[in-house]
Amino acid sequence: MSPPGANATLVAHLSEAGKPVLDAFVNDVSKVPAGRSRLTVRHVAAAPAVDVRADKKPVFKDLANPKQAKGDVAADSVFADVVLSGTDTVAIGPAHLNLAEGTNTVVYAWGSTKDNSLALKTQTLTGMHSAPREVPAGESGRAAEHNESVPVGALALAGVSATAVVLLARKLRTRH
Template sequence: MTVRVASAAVVVGVALAAPVVTGGAAWALPQAAEGQATVSVLHAVPGLTVDVYAGDKELLPDFKPGTLTDPMKLDAGSYDIKVFKDGDGPDGTPAIEKTVDVPEGANATLVAHLDENGKPALDAFVNDTSKIPAGKARLTVRHVAAAPAVDVRADKKPVFKDLVNPKEAKGEVPAGNISADVALAGTDTVAIGPAELDLAEGSNTVVYAWGSAKAKDLALKTQKLTGMHSAPSGVPAGEGGQAAARNQLVPVGALTLGTASALTAVLISRRLRTSR
């Protein structure tokens, strides 16, 4: 099977859990050279640890749920990946064996997560790295949990409504600190949070909701992309601080967790055989 990651920076899913788990390292976006891609991967399928191999070479042992890789440059090309349940490789039968194709210029977040019905899925989201008006920040929320539609609130006021798995919503808001939570759509019933977010000027704060409502292991995880400032003289007209929600998704398809972990392995090693 060949998986193609369209133009985007890659991260693998996040969970909606109580207590809320957050992480928010600020990452300046690495610039991929010609013939390369920039990729991050988030493993957001609860309860399953895997080992990732390239042929018979172990690349990523004991890859645990909730792990988000740093963004990395990698050479574009095809990668032969074998994924085993933790401890089963390399002499056993792989749970999945895939050929993964990573195209030049990819800038995406790849998320291995649960779909609304609790089955493993894989989706790639475009990371919006366009310039942000002076004094503002970009907030992106991605619903990758086995949970119904939700409203995302800032200081208890809905910012994005009726967000469903596996969609995202984003908008530009005034820079500063907010208290964010996730409520069941159309209600004040909080499913996750609150969590304090620092929306720095010129940054894109990406918040992932992942896990399973049924298993009661929902959580939040954050990723912060920086370096998108605009000069004050170039500030376009704003919208009074209201986040203009836009659903945007670059689907890779409903794949298995093994494929998500395979793409993670691609990030960890550049020593794989590249077929152009």
């Protein structure tokens, strides 16, 4: 049961034994560190426990129906698949996932092994960006080679100021 007012997703799916069930999953919409993405995987398939891999490397192990696993990962594009727990036997995938910065990509493993209908479905939750720890400010490359030059904004401000002084001087001269 999800707490009142929680950001949740209601999922109608099959139990591991293949019986219809209804589960509520609370969505983690807390801030994600800069440069990171949150990956959440929910096992809602009539299937045994599985391992979830990204680019053939295990991310979550022994995930059973109706459980979920989540973690913050580098924002990146990956190929994900689902294998039977403790094996390299691919049950679902591979599927291309774009794990964008400041998002929670929720992946559902659903369907039935008995019916040979296993598949993935994704849901993307956005707006979880956090403030960056630093902002690149031209400390390298061509910007560093010319850091003794005057910024364009300062030149424009100086030009406007000089024009204002000249116009003010003319106005004062025509009065006297």
